[in-house]
Amino acid sequence: MSKVRLFLDHPLAEGQPVPLGADQAHYLFGVMRLGLGARLSVFNGRDGEWEAEVAEAGKRAGRLVAREQTRPQAMPPDLWLLFAPIKKARTDFIVEKAAEMGCRRIRPVQTEFTNSERVRADRLRAHAVEAAEQCGGVFVPEVDEIARLGDVLAGWDVARTLWFCDETLAAAEASLPAWSGSPGAVLIGPEGGFSDAERARLRALPFARPIRLGPRILRADTAAVAALALWQMVEGDWR
Amino acid sequence: MSKVRLFLDHPLAEGQPVPLGADQAHYLFGVMRLGLGARLSVFNGRDGEWEAEVAEAGKRAGRLVAREQTRPQAMPPDLWLLFAPIKKARTDFIVEKAAEMGCRRIRPVQTEFTNSERVRADRLRAHAVEAAEQCGGVFVPEVDEIARLGDVLAGWDVARTLWFCDETLAAAEASLPAWSGSPGAVLIGPEGGFSDAERARLRALPFARPIRLGPRILRADTAAVAALALWQMVEGDWR
Numbered sequence: 364m365s366k367v368r369l370f371l372d373h374p375l376a377e378g379q380p381v382p383l384g385a386d387q388a389h390y391l392f393g394v395m396r397l398g399l400g401a402r403l404s405v406f407n408g409r410d411g412e413w414e415a416e417v418a419e420a421g422k423r424a425g426r427l428v429a430r431e432q433t434r435p436q437a438m439p440p441d442l443w444l445l446f447a448p449i450k451k452a453r454t455d456f457i458v459e460k461a462a463e464m465g466c467r468r469i470r471p472v473q474t475e476f477t478n479s480e481r482v483r484a485d486r487l488r489a490h491a492v493e494a495a496e497q498c499g500g501v502f503v504p505e506v507d508e509i510a511r512l513g514d515v516l517a518g519w520d521v522a523r524t525l526w527f528c529d530e531t532l533a534a535a536e537a538s539l540p541a542w543s544g545s546p547g548a549v550l551i552g553p554e555g556g557f558s559d560a561e562r563a564r565l566r567a568l569p570f571a572r573p574i575r576l577g578p579r580i581l582r583a584d585t586a587a588v589a590a591l592a593l594w595q596m597v598e599g600d601w602r
Numbered sequence: 603m604s605k606v607r608l609f610l611d612h613p614l615a616e617g618q619p620v621p622l623g624a625d626q627a628h629y630l631f632g633v634m635r636l637g638l639g640a641r642l643s644v645f646n647g648r649d650g651e652w653e654a655e656v657a658e659a660g661k662r663a664g665r666l667v668a669r670e671q672t673r674p675q676a677m678p679p680d681l682w683l684l685f686a687p688i689k690k691a692r693t694d695f696i697v698e699k700a701a702e703m704g705c706r707r708i709r710p711v712q713t714e715f716t717n718s719e720r721v722r723a724d725r726l727r728a729h730a731v732e733a734a735e736q737c738g739g740v741f742v743p744e745v746d747e748i749a750r751l752g753d754v755l756a757g758w759d760v761a762r763t764l765w766f767c768d769e770t771l772a773a774a775e776a777s778l779p780a781w782s783g784s785p786g787a788v789l790i791g792p793e794g795g796f797s798d799a800e801r802a803r804l805r806a807l808p809f810a811r812p813i814r815l816g817p818r819i820l821r822a823d824t825a826a827v828a829a830l831a832l833w834q835m836v837e838g839d840w841r
Contacts, residue, residue, distance in 0.1 A: 437817070463824050465816065499819045576831070577704065577840040578676070580738045585702050588824055589831035592815070596832055601816040 367395050367403040368496045370503060375410040375429045380418065383425040392420045404433065406495075408503045411436040434501055439465030440599040441546035443523075444591065446470075447477040447553035448509065449583050456584045457551075458487045462494035462504050464591040465599065470548075471509040476555035482509045512561065521570045523548055526594065528586050529565075529573040530556060536573065547598055549590045551583050606634050606642040607735045609742060614649040614668045619657070622664040631659045643672065645740045650675040673740055678704030679838040680785035682762075683830065685709075686716040686792035687748065688822050695823045696790075697726045701733035701743050703830040704838065709787075710748040715794035721748045751800065760809045762787055765833065767825050768804075768812040769795060775812065786837055788829045790822050 369391070373381045383391065391397045397417050405427065406412045412434040419426040444461040448454045448471050461469050469491065471482045488506045495503045519525065524543060527550040550565075557565065565571050576589050595601040608630070612620045622630065630636045636656050644666065645651045651673035658665040683700040687693045687710050700708050708730065710721050727745045734742045758764065763782060766789040789804075796804065804810050815828050834840040 439818070460824055463818060463820050464828070465818055498821065575840070577834055577838070579678070579702060579704055581702050582737065585699055585827055588827040589703070592828035592831045593835055595816055596835075599816070601814070 367391065367397065368499070369403060369405050370492045370496055371405050371407050371427075373407060375405065375407050375413045375415075375432075377429060377431065379429040381405070381415065381427040381429060383427065385423045388421060388423055388425040391417070392422070392425060402430075403427075405429065406501045408495075408501070409436060412501045436501055439467055439502060440595070441523075442466050442591070442594060442599060443468040443470060443546075443548040444587060445472050445512075445515065445525075445548055445550040446583060446587060447472055447474045447512075447551065448482045449554055453582070453584050454482065454487070455490050457587050458490045458506065459494040460584065460588050461591065462491045462500065463498050464588060465502075465595065466504045466591065467502075468505045468507065470507045470515065472512040472515055472550075473509055474512045474553050475558040475561055476553045484508045513564075516564070516568065519568075519570060522546065523570065525550055525565075525568065525571040526574050526590065527557075527565050527571055528552065528576055528590055529562065530575070530580060531562065532573050532575040536575075542597055544598075547594055549587070549594060551587045551590065554583060606630065606636065607738070608642060608644050609731045609735055610644050610646050610666075612646060614644065614646050614652045614654075614671075616668065616670065618668040620644070620654065620666040620668060622666065624662045627660060627662055627664040630656070631661070631664060641669075642666075644668065645734075647734075647740070647742045648675060651740045675740055678706055678741060679834070680762075681705050681830070681833060681838060682707040682709060682785075682787040683826060684711050684751075684754065684764075684787055684789040685822060685826060686711055686713045686751075686790065687721045688793055692821070692823050693721065693726070694729050696826050697729045697745065698733040699823065699827050700830065701730045701739065702737050703827060704741075704834065705743045705830065706741075707744045707746065709746045709754065711751040711754055711789075712748055713751045713792050714797040714800055715792045723747045752803075755803070755807065758807075758809060761785065762809065764789055764804075764807065764810040765813050765829065766796075766804050766810055767791065767815055767829055768801065769814070769819060770801065771812050771814045775814075781836055783837075786833055788826070788833060790826045790829065793822060 401417045405415045411432050413429040415427040415429045418428045444466045523546040525548050640656045644654045652668040654666040654668045657667045683705045723745050730743050762785040764787045
């Protein structure tokens with residue numbers, strides 16, 4: 364994995380030229396010191412991974428040519444992560460982890476106890492891209508703008524099971540994800556938990572099932588990775 | 603959880619006076635602004651959680667008195683985490699996560715591809731304490747000094763199953779933790795993976811079993827949380 368990997372929002376096919384913008388040229392030729400003829404791995408989230416060659420290297424622009432596909436496109440299972448944003452560093456972390464864990468879509472949600480600065484979806488998207496670049500993924504999750512939890516639930520597709528982590532749940536009431544074959548979503552509440560009204564609403568939803576992540580209180584970022592791991596093991600591509 | 607929580611390495615019982623050192627006095631009276639008669643939660647990893655009262659508050663010293671036990675001592679299942687230290691921030695993170703996930707013991711190991719500055723076990727212990735304070739735990743994992751993986755394996759108690767994460771494993775060869783009732787340990791390799799010699803040795807050990815955490819490459823800190831979650835769900839106290 365020492366080869367440079369770069370996400371490019373451009374079609375990739377054999378012989379396809381790919382123009383580079385100023386940021387990409389700076390990164391490849393200034394920071395990573397690639398020269399003409401150098402090879403790197405590129406992906407666009409749709410066409411798999413390609414080996415590309417540097418065909419032009421300038422200070423503020425450049426061009427690659429895609430040479431051969433090194434991995435086919437592979438989509439992760441149909442899993443989303445919904446989370447209530449927390450402190451900035453931990454929010455970045457959750458996005459990075461969701462990308463590594465193979466979430467297709469990341470949806471920040473505003474809950475009653477969410478106490479957070481504005482969430483910039485473009486910054487979170489950049490984190491998701493970086494995680495995919497570093498972890499050898501050929502897929503980058505979508506990142507939505509933040510929305511109110513109530514609005515998200517009101518427009519929910521009932522075919523998608525929503526696993527919400529509820530730390531007030533007694534052990535006997537808890538579900539663990541069980542194979543259902545349906546698309547899934549994991550919902551992690553804010554550090555203060557869900558409000559009573561939110562919890563009551565969630566429990567009443569026919570597509571929602573509570574899960575309990577053990578007897579210890581987990582930080583939101585820990586809970587996200589743990590819940591996604593359980594889902595991947597039971598429903599996803601870790602089976 | 604807005605009440606101050608403090609780990610104290612001192613016996614706790616009803617009416618027990620607990621002298622405070624300079625750092626603790628500074629934290630409680632200088633930073634958290636507690637005054638005489640204020641209540642806080644304390645634990646020592648052995649006697650459960652206690653409500654304590656401030657009986658003396660000085661600039662460089664002080665005294666608490668334990669009033670009543672608010673939670674009994676609870677030990678997590680017999681699970682260890684072995685990991686190859688990585689960059690400093692991520693190493694701190696792994697220790698924090700291991701504490702949240704209920705590991706009893708954290709063992710940094712030196713592998714062939716471990717490329718890390720010196721690991722200071724006292725600093726890692728401080729992180730484990732902080733994680734326990736923040737997450738409501740009454741238990742703090744032990745943190746060992748770093749040791750060579752070969753030496754750790756040579757002295758291994760064969761009754762403890764060692765689950766090692768092997769990203770070279772084909773899906774068909776992989777195990778998932780299955781209920782065995784035996785103590786467990788999760789081993790996470792360094793970013794560069796295990797060497798061929800290490801992997802061959804691990805695979806030949808009768809107490810070691812390989813696990814595979816899906817088709818995507820995970821960072822070491824993500825892999826640690828994911829593997830610990832699977833173990834807790836199958837073998838531990840998330841069942």
